[in-house]
Amino acid sequence: MRILVVGAGAVGGYFGGRLAHAGRDVTFLVRAGRAEELRRAGLVIKSARGDLTLRDVKTILATDPAEPFDLVLLSCKAYNLDDAIASFEPFVGPSTRILPLLNGMRHIDVLTQKFGTQHVLGGQCVIAATLNREREIVHLNELHALTFGELDGGPSERVSAIDAVLSGAGFDAMTSDTILLRMWEKWVFLATLAASTCLFRGSIGAILSTPDGRRVIEGLLGECRAVAQHNGFMMGPEFDSRATQTLFTPSPLTASMLRDVENHARTEADHILGDLIQRGGVAQQRDAGLSLLRIAYSHLKAYEARQAGAA
Structure with missing residues (x-):
């Protein structure tokens, strides 16, 4: 499964970094400046759950050509949602699934209106993390959980397939039949x-x-x-x-x-x-x-x- 992580900030960088370290096929959609930072210093995570430095991180710019990804992991700030959508829209294909980790509910309305309910999952994460002055990801406690599921509830083959990829990647990944609740x-x-x-x-x-x-x-x-x-x-x-x-x-x-x-x-x-x-x-x-x-x-x-x- 090809995974596109939108941004390489505190949240996306943490979960995407853990996934990449576990051998998953992860690409970070970033701006040119962040791409240069990752090329120069790697993606660095400081965490009580284990420090990590990833070299040769796969990145892509919004203007780069690429085949559609299977899963888009979206964790931007809510006020940057429109810009984020514009950046990853070219990489969404007929079978792409979008897993947003934003707080609140407005983003679900925006994403389903833009891409259709068939492309959007419900999701949330529990983590406290930030970027320090060196642009390293600092995990502030030991919680690092990600929960997701179908918006209309119940199990599905695609949720099971995503669960198989996210599980065992160095953080707590869980599915939920009542993700909206x-x-x-x-x-x-x-x-x-x-x-x-x-x-x-x-x-x-x-x-x-x-x-x-x-x-x-x-x-x-x-x-x-x-x-x-x-x-x-x-x-x-x-x-x-x-x-x-x-x-x-x-x-x-x-x-x-x-x-x-x-x-x-x-x-x-x-x-x-x-x-x-x-x-x-x-x-x-x-x-x-x-x-x-x-x-x-x-x-x-x-x-x-x-x-x-x-x-």
């Missing part, structure tokens, strides 16, 4: 974490140390869950247990969106919070002007406006 669960959790840590400009531990911090997190979680339920996705006891353990236990945990704010970088506020609000739900329809989720989103939009003014 899994994606909504992650979205609800991530939106709660991003909204609370950005609003307070602090970690979960710092928020819980304040007089009303726990109540704010509870309120945000409830609003996000209400949106999911409005869209037909009910969070179960297993989600409740994981969310409670993570969101209400003091820890240094923050959302990557807060790190973006602290680094004066662009955020995915529109895609993680804004799109959630647009999809409605009881919590957003009732007294929407005082919704905690809307307040957190407005807080981030004010940050964006301030950044635009500074630029």
